[in-house]
Amino acid sequence: MPPPIVVFDLDGTLVHTAPDLIDSLNHALASAGVGAVNAEGFHRYVGQGARAMIERAYSSTGREAATKEIDALLDRFLVHYRQNMPGKSRPYDGVLAAIDDLKSAGFLVAVCTNKTEHNAVDLLQALKIDKIFSAICGQDTFTVRKPDPAHLTGTIDRAGGDRNRAVMLGDSETDIVTAKAAGIPVVAVDFGYTERDVCEFKPDRIISHYAALDTELVNELINAAVQPC
Numbered sequence: 001m002p003p004p005i006v007v008f009d010l011d012g013t014l015v016h017t018a019p020d021l022i023d024s025l026n027h028a029l030a031s032a033g034v035g036a037v038n039a040e041g042f043h044r045y046v047g048q049g050a051r052a053m054i055e056r057a058y059s060s061t062g063r064e065a066a067t068k069e070i071d072a073l074l075d076r077f078l079v080h081y082r083q084n085m086p087g088k089s090r091p092y093d094g095v096l097a098a099i100d101d102l103k104s105a106g107f108l109v110a111v112c113t114n115k116t117e118h119n120a121v122d123l124l125q126a127l128k129i130d131k132i133f134s135a136i137c138g139q140d141t142f143t144v145r146k147p148d149p150a151h152l153t154g155t156i157d158r159a160g161g162d163r164n165r166a167v168m169l170g171d172s173e174t175d176i177v178t179a180k181a182a183g184i185p186v187v188a189v190d191f192g193y194t195e196r197d198v199c200e201f202k203p204d205r206i207i208s209h210y211a212a213l214d215t216e217l218v219n220e221l222i223n224a225a226v227q228p229c
């Protein structure tokens with residue numbers, strides 16, 4: 001039987017990337033005369049990849065952008081983001097210790113993100129934590145991406161984990177919808193990037209710190225669905 005597995009979303013769940021994403025987004029938007037986005041706006045626009053984030057920020061001005069213009073802004077964003085990697089981005093407090101404990105208990109860990117695979121791998125490499133994951137799957141790893149459940153199940157398969165003994169960790173509606181569609185229990189963190197309270201999306205559990213993510217909780221979720229809030 002393949003090992004059990006815990007799959008982490010990246011931005012806002014595994015790594016606090018917001019300061020760098022906001023810097024690079026504003027760098028790109030400034031070139032189009034679009035005003036700077038703050039943390040609140042960022043929470044509204046993030047979650048479906050960089051292109052969607054730029055499109056949403058742009059359309060908040062009431063202006064329509066041509067595809068060519070979004071392409072150019074995306075290029076500008078990516079060049080800036082990649083040049084500054086890892087910037088101020090850091091794993092959330094306690095997450096690496098929680099992962100260590102899970103791995104010691106026989107769990108695999110993997111990443112399922114709507115960043116591109118290249119950016120996800122490079123960021124985790126820059127943070128020197130890429131090797132701890134059995135798979136790092138981005139928006140372009142498969143033909144579909146979150147909220148399509150095949151992004152999550154594909155990540156589990158690629159990592160060599162057991163789909164029937166898997167838990168997803170996420171910070172957004174996208175993650176929770178993805179996991180539910182895959183029939184996989186989902187733990188939401190309440191410190192990530194979401195405009196609405198994660199409680200509204202009815203995850204199986206909500207945690208406010210990684211000290212709460214232990215093997216007992218993960219096994220409990222695998223064995224039975226629980227009421228979150």
Ligand SMILES: O=C(O)COP(=O)(O)O
Nearest residue numbers: 010011047048049113114
């Ligand atoms: O890039 C995004 O918009 C979100 O990335 P995430 O899936 O790692 O949260």
Ligand SMILES: [Mg+2]
Nearest residue numbers: 009011012171
């Ligand atoms: Mg996220």
